[in-house]
Amino acid sequence: MSLEFRHIAHAYGGVPALRDVSFNAPSGAITCLLGSSGCGKSTLLALAAGLLEVQSGTIKLDGEVLADPTRHPPPERRPVGLMFQDGALFPHMTVAENIAFGMAPRDKAGIADWIDRVRLSGKGKRYPHELSGGEQQRAALARAMAHDPRVLLMDEPFANIDIVRRRSLRAEFRAILKARGTTTVLVTHDPDEALELGDHIALVEAGQVTQAGPPQALLETPARPSVGVMLGNGVVLAARPETRGGRTVFATGLGTFEREAIGGQVPEGEPCELLFYPDAVGLVAAEAGEGDGESQDGALAVVDAVLRGRRWAVTLANSASDAVDAGGQRITVLSDEPVDPARRYRLVPHRASMRAFPAS
Numbered sequence: 001m002s003l004e005f006r007h008i009a010h011a012y013g014g015v016p017a018l019r020d021v022s023f024n025a026p027s028g029a030i031t032c033l034l035g036s037s038g039c040g041k042s043t044l045l046a047l048a049a050g051l052l053e054v055q056s057g058t059i060k061l062d063g064e065v066l067a068d069p070t071r072h073p074p075p076e077r078r079p080v081g082l083m084f085q086d087g088a089l090f091p092h093m094t095v096a097e098n099i100a101f102g103m104a105p106r107d108k109a110g111i112a113d114w115i116d117r118v119r120l121s122g123k124g125k126r127y128p129h130e131l132s133g134g135e136q137q138r139a140a141l142a143r144a145m146a147h148d149p150r151v152l153l154m155d156e157p158f159a160n161i162d163i164v165r166r167r168s169l170r171a172e173f174r175a176i177l178k179a180r181g182t183t184t185v186l187v188t189h190d191p192d193e194a195l196e197l198g199d200h201i202a203l204v205e206a207g208q209v210t211q212a213g214p215p216q217a218l219l220e221t222p223a224r225p226s227v228g229v230m231l232g233n234g235v236v237l238a239a240r241p242e243t244r245g246g247r248t249v250f251a252t253g254l255g256t257f258e259r260e261a262i263g264g265q266v267p268e269g270e271p272c273e274l275l276f277y278p279d280a281v282g283l284v285a286a287e288a289g290e291g292d293g294e295s296q297d298g299a300l301a302v303v304d305a306v307l308r309g310r311r312w313a314v315t316l317a318n319s320a321s322d323a324v325d326a327g328g329q330r331i332t333v334l335s336d337e338p339v340d341p342a343r344r345y346r347l348v349p350h351r352a353s354m355r356a357f358p359a360s
């Protein structure tokens with residue numbers, strides 16, 4: 001069952017929160033709505049759930065209109081389940097009673113199964129305050145899923161879970177949702193969460209969906225630099241094409257890059273922005289003495305190096321003094337090898353790993 005948003009606009013008291021949003025949450029897929037705080041993600045969920053009336057545009061379920069400015073079925077008449085950050089379990093009911101709430105008697109046989117499936121076996125008689133945060137969210141998932149919703153809408157369901165448990169809980173949730181083939185729309189502001197959970201990602205920026213599609217497509221062919229920045233921790237450099245020795249190269253504040261480093265189309269002869277990912281660039285030590293003068297192109301000083309996972313996050317700048325104060329630029333890239341802080345390094349992007357966009 002696919003959920004489709006078409007030309008949705010929404011304003012609160014005349015202030016626009018969503019502008020002409022169109023995207024599709026494909027059937028059986030987990031679609032993550034990813035964006036920073038206040039960009040309009042929760043408003044989209046509330047419109048689909050029926051907590052808000054559609055002011056403009058259409059929401060469709062499998063091609064049939066679910067809601068538009070003339071149709072507003074109440075939340076309980078929509079085949080849609082809802083789950084929020086805090087699970088919102090009824091505090092005076094046990095886990096089993098929470099799951100059973102609102103269920104037809106003939107469906108209650110499935111409750112024990114759901115308790116097992118979310119790994120709460122033996123805890124069906126506990127009250128929410130007797131559960132950990134993760135257990136409460138698992139009980140909330142069981143409650144939402146036991147009604148067999150055709151679409152499940154989740155608003156930051158892991159926000160209150162500690163970071164260590166969050167990862168395993170995401171994997172558990174994904175396994176359950178995929179096994180049932182439930183079409184899911186999940187709101188998050190965490191790119192790692194969107195990548196770990198999402199079959200599909202819709203990136204929301206300032207009330208608009210910038211791009212929607214499989215994560216790999218967004219990372220490999222971002223519609224604009226901000227997509228790569230948000231999803232892949234991408235770095236954007238202002239660049240100018242120049243002809244050197246009959247070849248086009250791209251000069252930036254952090255070095256000059258060959259045309260071969262850039263995948264896809266390049267705007268002809270115009271200033272542009274280069275997007276690249278910190279793990280798609282190598283570091284090559286510059287010759288001793290090279291780059292000591294500020295004018296030396298692309299020989300960067302090491303500002304800092306810290307471990308990130310099993311790789312080094314190396315911050316480099318085009319001046320050994322505080323480059324930011326000097327109007328210079330800094331960049332952080334991921335390196336397999338430790339660097340020598342006393343040396344200077346050049347950025348060597350992997351072939352076709354940069355993308356060029358017309359300057360904004």
Ligand SMILES: Nc1ncnc2c1ncn2[C@@H]1O[C@H](COP(=O)(O)OP(=O)(O)OP(=O)(O)O)[C@@H](O)[C@H]1O
Nearest residue numbers: 012013017035036037038039040041042043044189
């Ligand atoms: N009930 C409301 N009345 C007035 N303005 C609202 C209301 N709800 C949301 N807004 C505004 O609409 C915009 C979008 O809000 P929304 O809650 O959809 O964002 P969000 O992306 O879910 O943010 P967050 O990640 O912080 O929850 C924000 O500017 C917010 O201040």
